[in-house]
Amino acid sequence: MSPIKLLERLIQLGFVLFGISLIVFLMMEATPGDPVEIMLGDSLASAEQKELLRRDMGLDRPLVARYLHFVGNALGGEFGQSFFHRRPVADLILERLPATIELTLVAMVVAVAVAIPLGIIAAVHRGGLLDRLASVGAMLGVSMPGFWFGILLIMLFAVRLHLLPVAGRIGYSHEVPAVTGLLLVDSLIALQPASFLAALGHLVLPAVTLGLAMAAILMRVTRTAMLEVLSQDYMTFAEAKGLSRRRILVRHGLKNALIPTVTVAAIETGSLLGGNMIVETIFAWPGLGRLVVEAIFARNYPVVQACVLFYAVTYVLLNFVADVLYTVLNPKVRL
Amino acid sequence: MSESAGPLAAATAATTPARRHLRELGRDGATMAAVAVVLLFALMALLAPWIAPQDPYRADFLRRLQPPAWIEGGSWAFPLGCDALGRDLLSRIVHGARVSMLIGLLVVVVATSVGVLAGLLAGYLRGWVDVVISRLVDILLGFPYLIFAIGLMAALGPGFLNMLVALVYKEWVLPCRVVRAETLAAREQDFVEAARALGASRRHIMLREILPNILSPVIVVATFRVAYVIIIEASLSFLGLGVQPPTASWGSMIADGRQFLLNAWWVSTFPGLAILALVLAINVASQGLRDVLDPRFAR
Numbered sequence: 001m002s003p004i005k006l007l008e009r010l011i012q013l014g015f016v017l018f019g020i021s022l023i024v025f026l027m028m029e030a031t032p033g034d035p036v037e038i039m040l041g042d043s044l045a046s047a048e049q050k051e052l053l054r055r056d057m058g059l060d061r062p063l064v065a066r067y068l069h070f071v072g073n074a075l076g077g078e079f080g081q082s083f084f085h086r087r088p089v090a091d092l093i094l095e096r097l098p099a100t101i102e103l104t105l106v107a108m109v110v111a112v113a114v115a116i117p118l119g120i121i122a123a124v125h126r127g128g129l130l131d132r133l134a135s136v137g138a139m140l141g142v143s144m145p146g147f148w149f150g151i152l153l154i155m156l157f158a159v160r161l162h163l164l165p166v167a168g169r170i171g172y173s174h175e176v177p178a179v180t181g182l183l184l185v186d187s188l189i190a191l192q193p194a195s196f197l198a199a200l201g202h203l204v205l206p207a208v209t210l211g212l213a214m215a216a217i218l219m220r221v222t223r224t225a226m227l228e229v230l231s232q233d234y235m236t237f238a239e240a241k242g243l244s245r246r247r248i249l250v251r252h253g254l255k256n257a258l259i260p261t262v263t264v265a266a267i268e269t270g271s272l273l274g275g276n277m278i279v280e281t282i283f284a285w286p287g288l289g290r291l292v293v294e295a296i297f298a299r300n301y302p303v304v305q306a307c308v309l310f311y312a313v314t315y316v317l318l319n320f321v322a323d324v325l326y327t328v329l330n331p332k333v334r335l
Numbered sequence: 336m337s338e339s340a341g342p343l344a345a346a347t348a349a350t351t352p353a354r355r356h357l358r359e360l361g362r363d364g365a366t367m368a369a370v371a372v373v374l375l376f377a378l379m380a381l382l383a384p385w386i387a388p389q390d391p392y393r394a395d396f397l398r399r400l401q402p403p404a405w406i407e408g409g410s411w412a413f414p415l416g417c418d419a420l421g422r423d424l425l426s427r428i429v430h431g432a433r434v435s436m437l438i439g440l441l442v443v444v445v446a447t448s449v450g451v452l453a454g455l456l457a458g459y460l461r462g463w464v465d466v467v468i469s470r471l472v473d474i475l476l477g478f479p480y481l482i483f484a485i486g487l488m489a490a491l492g493p494g495f496l497n498m499l500v501a502l503v504y505k506e507w508v509l510p511c512r513v514v515r516a517e518t519l520a521a522r523e524q525d526f527v528e529a530a531r532a533l534g535a536s537r538r539h540i541m542l543r544e545i546l547p548n549i550l551s552p553v554i555v556v557a558t559f560r561v562a563y564v565i566i567i568e569a570s571l572s573f574l575g576l577g578v579q580p581p582t583a584s585w586g587s588m589i590a591d592g593r594q595f596l597l598n599a600w601w602v603s604t605f606p607g608l609a610i611l612a613l614v615l616a617i618n619v620a621s622q623g624l625r626d627v628l629d630p631r632f633a634r
Contacts, residue, residue: 012473015470015473015474016470016473016474016477017477019470019471019473019474019477020474020477020478023474023475023478024486027486027487027489027490028490030490030491031489031490139615139618139619140611140615142618143562143611143614143615143618144611144614145566145569145570145573145586145589145607145610145611145614146570147569147570147573147586147589148589148603148606148607148610148611151589151592151593151596151603151607152604152607154596155596155600155603155604159596159597270479271479271480273479274479274480274481274482275479275481277481277482277485277574278481278570278573278574281574282593292482292485293485293574296485296488296489296576297575301489304486304489307482308478308482308483308485308486311478311479311482312477312478312479312482312483315477315478315479316477319477
């Protein structure tokens with residue numbers, strides 16, 4: 001990518017981030033009710049005390065000043081105090097983030113592990129029974145409401161068969177010293193195989209639920225890319241050279257077919273993040289998504305605001321990286 | 336008209352594009368089955384008060400968590416069993432179709448209208464109009480769908496109308512992008528050139544010349560989006576941010592059943608099946624429609 005193009009994209013990125021911050025700010029300005037009243041709840045604060053708190057929170061200043069204050073703070077990682085936890089919102093987010101990252105990564109691994117082999121098989125047997133089964137599966141995957149699929153999984157594997165835990169991240173009996181915050185990694189560092197297995201067991205159902213829709217999309221992308229590659233001259237040439245079919249597919253086919261798949265996977269990671277509110281709610285997963293949902297019902301607006309901003313910024317940055325990655329991998333594409 | 340054009344003109348008159356498309360669609364069995372299912376759900380939604388076997392809101396604690404008819408303890412008067420308040424599940428599912436269908440259609444129709452208009456303006460007028468609209472689109476695309484809807488619902492409060500607003504806010508962006516791209520391509524074509532040379536107004540060119548020519552992709556996108564919006568509505572209702580109780584909606588019915596997974600699987604399972612059936616049918620039908628209207632995407 002030429003430096004000028006990159007600069008253009010960066011400016012556009014900055015503009016989008018600015019717009020997002022403005023929308024998130026206005027969203028929360030539009031919330032009904034006085035934040036001071038919500039924060040104090042039923043307490044018997046006097047009018048002066050309320051006024052003091054209002055000034056303390058900067059609520060008496062004009063809109064533009066409050067927006068600038070909000071952006072300035074957000075840039076410094078400062079999102080104010082949670083109404084109820086009485087702790088900085090940034091701390092809450094950081095505390096919940098590893099659980100969400102771990103779930104998202106494992107879901108992505110599940111999706112890729114299912115989608116790429118299926119996509120290749122479908123392309124190689126184009127029009128055959130396997131191809132048709134795979135495309136029916138993909139259609140089901142995108143049409144299935146994720147939260148319902150998760151509940152079915154719980155009913156089958158946790159409630160009926162008692163194979164996997166119903167909810168949570170790891171049993172209470174496990175104490176894993178935090179290093180990275182990712183339990184799978186930390187339990188290995190601490191050499192606690194039992195804890196590792198417990199964490200893995202808790203991850204299976206939420207990760208499968210979250211990865212389902214992505215697997216369906218990735219499968220289609222892999223299939224299309226593989227079909228495209230299979231029709232290329234160099235594939236025919238490789239065949240004419242007498243290379244074995246497996247070798248042709250892996251060495252020549254897969255390598256080229258993976259480029260679009262990787263890009264779509266990167267983009268979809270963003271939407272995985274966006275879909276985790278539901279999955280985390282179903283599986284009582286102590287991550288960011290659950291934090292947002294809890295905060296909404298508690299009318300804990302600073303937390304909602306910070307989380308929405310955090311989600312959107314992460315999403316935009318991931319998409320940006322995916323875009324750049326795509327052009328680097330695939331020089332034919334102009335941004 | 337010359338002599339030789341006669342038979343040709345007659346032939347094309349007999350097979351207008353619309354009729355040809357319909358005939359092509361008719362030949363595709365899966366698509367026709369999907370269309371039939373969608374129509375069935377639409378009828379169900381329209382006629383809900385007349386065809387639901389029971390009153391969906393009548394609670395009867397004697398029937399609390401009554402199982403489906405084919406399981407011991409069930410009765411054919413309540414074929415799919417009852418929920419925790421003893422309300423008939425089938426009747427609630429039939430009524431729930433109203434919320435899903437209405438939200439799906441209304442959101443997509445309103446959002447598509449807004450998006451088409453914005454896309455036409457951006458693509459045809461270019462200049463600062465295009466800059467403003469396109470930047471707004473970029474910004475809105477920067478939000479993951481559900482988090483945007485959730486944030487806005489948190490601000491507006493739950494309820495049918497607020498959900499409609501929250502979803503339209505984000506949904507118009509997609510048709511707008513499609514229409515803008517198509518308009519950019521169309522405005523350079525001869526028929527637009529010709530209309531401009533004849534002194535047609537910008538409004539006439541946008542609405543009468545360009546719009547009819549770019550309608551296919553817009554319709555294709557819109558039909559797919561109905562399915563997506565229905566899932567988002569169900570998700571919001573599942574989280575308790577959508578339509579409020581006691582109104583029956585599939586998403587909130589699934590949420591109701593979460594506490595009874597151990598002893599009453601039917602409460603969550605059947606509303607979910609309804610969502611799956613409807614969304615699947617819409618997706619399959621849209622795919623069939625796309626293959627006919629927009630052969631570029633045909634597999």
